Amino acid sequence: MPRSRAALGLTAQAAEGRFALQRCEECGQVQYPPVDSCRACLSGELLWTPMSGRGELLTHTKLHHSNDPFYRERLPWRLGLLRLEEGPVVVAHLHQECPPPPAPVRVTAKLDKAGRGVLVALPTGDTRDMSTDPRNGEFSCDPRFRKVLVTDGKSRVGQALVHELAEAGAAVIWVGQAEPWKKYDGQEAVGKLPQVTVVPLDLTDERGVMRIGAEIGARVDILINNAEVHRTEGIATRAGAELARREMEVNYLGLLRLAQAFGPAMRSRAADGGASAAAWVNVLSVYALSNYPPHGTYSASKAAALSLSQCLRAEMQDSGIRVMNVFPGPVDEEWNQPMPPPKLAPERLARDIVLGLRDGVEDLYPGDVAREWVERWRDNPKVLERELALEAQ
Amino acid sequence: MTRQDYKGVALVAPVTVPYRRYSTRDAHWWIARALAGLLKDTGLNKDDIEGLGISSFTLAPDTAVGLTQHLGMSLRWLDHVPMGGASGVVCLRRAARAVQSGDAEIVACIAGDTNHVDTFRRTLSTFSRFAQDAVYPYGSGGPNASFAFITDWWMREFGVQREDFGKLCVAQRRNAMDNPYALLRKPLDLDDYLGARMIAEPLRLFDCVMPCAGADAYLVMTAERADALGLESVRLLGAIERHNAFPDDPVQVRGGWEADRDELWEQSGVGPDDMDFFQAYDDYPVITLMQIEELGFCPSGEGAAFVREHEFAYDGDCPLNTCGGQLSMGQAGAAGGFLGLVEAMRQLLRRPLGRQVADATHGAVSGFGMINYDRGLCSAAAVLARP
Known part of the structure; x- marks a missing residue:
């Protein structure tokens, strides 16, 4: 479905969980629907600006007929026309618990199943997860009642993810383990969870990945790929490409193998009612945005994975599977030991990933370091590159 | 000027x-x-x-x-x-x-x-940039959803009842009964109207035109x-058009005619009371009511009372959409915007498709179009007369 470039700005904001609209830099008028020039003063300088989210429901309807097959299966569907505190009148999906107009509502921006940024009106008060509305599922990838694969259950992040998913109500958690015969810390706690099934999964083993894909791929609702190899090498610190190859084998080619083994089955199940296939999560690194020289080859492998995940997202888009990229700063684990704090606790990363799934976001920058980093990158990627080069000296 | x-x-x-x-x-x-x-x-x-x-x-x-x-x-x-x-x-x-x-x-x-x-779905999904960006993704209800908002507002703000809209629709269907071109000629009574399948609350099936x-x-x-040339003709006494009128009304309560109607009647040298019929744009009955008010057939806000006091079939005191309108003929895309005009000509030339309004010498025609985002942007009206 075509969309204007301006409207994709709303999608880009919603992808990170923000509700922002264009605001005229000259006269301050807030614009909606997205435009190319200010409706009031014709200025071409419009800046995406966070909105208060406060609005008043003016009128509403409940659709019992739709021209689109997707919605036809989900009728009746409630919509509202509301006026935002900042001025514009907007059409929005309306949570079923919103009282009839006139009524105050809380407005958020979400990605819909087709990946379009859309506005959603909620009742005022706490309905963060919208779980009281069965149609919540169209905007969220809540792990509750879903079957989840965590590709590496051995790492501290993987273990934290498993516990967090169990807490969040996941029905089944497959836990991938390369070299399953090797014992590791925390193994017992993970194994005790009734939802957990351990599966042998080594992303460097193409046939093995295909085999597991054939076995469980048709049941996986959410795939979280957190498997990675992380070495702290630049170029000059070492001779030869062996370590870099191991990083690429898991971080980049591993993602490719997984996508080929699990992607088709997940795509075909995205429209199933109830607990449908919903999301694919790639745990990348903020270093994917700009190379961090002390972890130079790792950064490069994550950049490759980011590029590939954009391809995956484009291929998944029509099916309705959300591809969520996670860009943590340094995580408090083995290979970041020499890094000074602040470092992201694995538990915090896991919690943020589950929240991100619930909120249905597409890009997640968990923790202060990641958020600061992405802000610098957005402001000027070239300046960030120079800053990182200086840090490496 | x-x-x-x-x-x-x-x-x-x-x-x-x-x-x-x-x-x-x-x-x-x-x-x-x-x-x-x-x-x-x-x-x-x-x-x-x-x-x-x-x-x-x-x-x-x-x-x-x-x-x-x-x-x-x-x-x-x-x-x-x-x-x-x-x-x-x-x-x-x-x-x-x-x-x-x-x-x-x-x-x-x-x-x-x-x-x-x-065709209809394709037209909807690419109807306008605002529609594709900010309306179609919301349930793809098309104009039904947009007019449901407006109808809901009118019912709450102005006390219009479903029965009032129904009276207009039932009268139009009666007008269509003898029109061989009308795609919908099954008799319609108020109970049929009120009990019809829900489309977009509060709109039900017979509030909506059928694409054709x-x-x-x-x-x-x-x-x-x-x-x-020896051709029979009718005269144009006056005509107006207006685009994106009243953008500050939060919900569309006015289509635009109000901005120019005094000029229309003055130029025409006649008034609403002189009209022998009114061909309103009837994509949804709330829009018909809007035109009745804005063109001055009754004071604004009193449309419901006006409907209750008058009769709208070809033989009533306020003949409305005398061939059955789009609600009975079908909506043939942009031709829906021509239907009222050619029907007005036919009434004045005494060549109706169906029933003739007795002794019709003057008639008003009104058009309304283009739900660009949350409202129709184009309004127009003309007064025609038999020479």
């Missing part, structure tokens, strides 16, 4: 190409049939037509320009009016000016659209020329 009058402008040859629910033909075919109908009706040749005004939603990738070659016409005046429900009156206004200024002696105004099985294929057309020339 006062608008120049329309003295000496005549409308000739109302043509309707019988509508069909679905058609495998393209819009070009429908428009060609309408042109052929104009020529047959008047005995004119294609070469006599010097100007052409076109309205269509389904002509893409063509515009009126491509049609000249399709139809083998060489023209000195050409217009494409993409204004949907307002296009009938807007085409008339432009053609009238062309004729008055001598740009063209005879102008053919034609609206035609096809309706393939998937069809074409409507008429000629514009000077009265002198019409008389010289």
Whole structure:
């Protein structure tokens, strides 16, 4: 479905969980629907600006007929026309618990199943997860009642993810383990969870990945790929490409193998009612945005994975599977030991990933370091590159 | 500034190409049939037509320009009016000016659209940039959803009841009963209306027009020329158009006519009470009510009371949409914006499709179109008279 470039700005904001609209830099008028020039003063300088989210429901309807097959299966569907505190009148999906107009509502921006940024009106008060509305599922990838694969259950992040998913109500958690015969810390706690099934999964083993894909791929609702190899090498610190190859084998080619083994089955199940296939999560690194020289080859492998995940997202888009990229700063684990704090606790990363799934976001920058980093990158990627080069000296 | 009058402008040859629910033909075919109908009706040749005004939603990738070659016409005046429900009156206004200024002696105004099985959805999803960005993704309800918002607002703000809307729809269906071109001729009573399948609350099935294929057309020339050719004609007394009126109304309570209606009646030299019928744009009954109020048939906010006090069938005291309107004929795309105009001509020429309003000498026609985002942007109206 075509969309204007301006409207994709709303999608880009919603992808990170923000509700922002264009605001005229000259006269301050807030614009909606997205435009190319200010409706009031014709200025071409419009800046995406966070909105208060406060609005008043003016009128509403409940659709019992739709021209689109997707919605036809989900009728009746409630919509509202509301006026935002900042001025514009907007059409929005309306949570079923919103009282009839006139009524105050809380407005958020979400990605819909087709990946379009859309506005959603909620009742005022706490309905963060919208779980009281069965149609919540169209905007969220809540792990509750879903079957989840965590590709590496051995790492501290993987273990934290498993516990967090169990807490969040996941029905089944497959836990991938390369070299399953090797014992590791925390193994017992993970194994005790009734939802957990351990599966042998080594992303460097193409046939093995295909085999597991054939076995469980048709049941996986959410795939979280957190498997990675992380070495702290630049170029000059070492001779030869062996370590870099191991990083690429898991971080980049591993993602490719997984996508080929699990992607088709997940795509075909995205429209199933109830607990449908919903999301694919790639745990990348903020270093994917700009190379961090002390972890130079790792950064490069994550950049490759980011590029590939954009391809995956484009291929998944029509099916309705959300591809969520996670860009943590340094995580408090083995290979970041020499890094000074602040470092992201694995538990915090896991919690943020589950929240991100619930909120249905597409890009997640968990923790202060990641958020600061992405802000610098957005402001000027070239300046960030120079800053990182200086840090490496 | 006062608008120049329309003295000496005549409308000739109302043509309707019988509508069909679905058609495998393209819009070009429908428009060609309408042109052929104009020529047959008047005995004119294609070469006599010097100007052409076109309205269509389904002509893409063509515009009126491509049609000249399709139809083998060489023209000195050409217009494409993409204004949907307002296009009938807007085409008339432009053609009238062309004729008055001598740009063209005879102008053919034609609206035609096809309706393939998937046409309606495609038209909706790419209707306008605002629609594709900010309306269609929300449940893809199309105009039903937009007019449900407006209807809900009117019912709460102005105390309009479902029965009031129903009275208009039932009267229109009665008007359609003897019209062989009406696609919907099954008798409709108030209970049928009130109990119909829900479409977009509070709208039910009989509030909504049915998309179909069809074409409507008429000629514009000077009265002198019409008389010289021995063609029966009607006169244009006044006409207005307005776009994006009242943008600050949070929900559409006014379509735009209010901004120019005093000028319309003054220019026409008659008033609402002198009208023998009213052909309103009836995509949804709330819009009919809006036109009744804004064109001054009753004070604003009193539409519901007006409906309760009057009768709207061809034999009532306020004949409305005398061929059954789009609600009974079907909505043939942009031709829906021409239907009221050609029906007004027929009533004044005493050549109705169905029932004749007795002794009709004056009539009003109104058009409304283009739900660009949350409201219709184009409004237009004209007053016609039998010479």
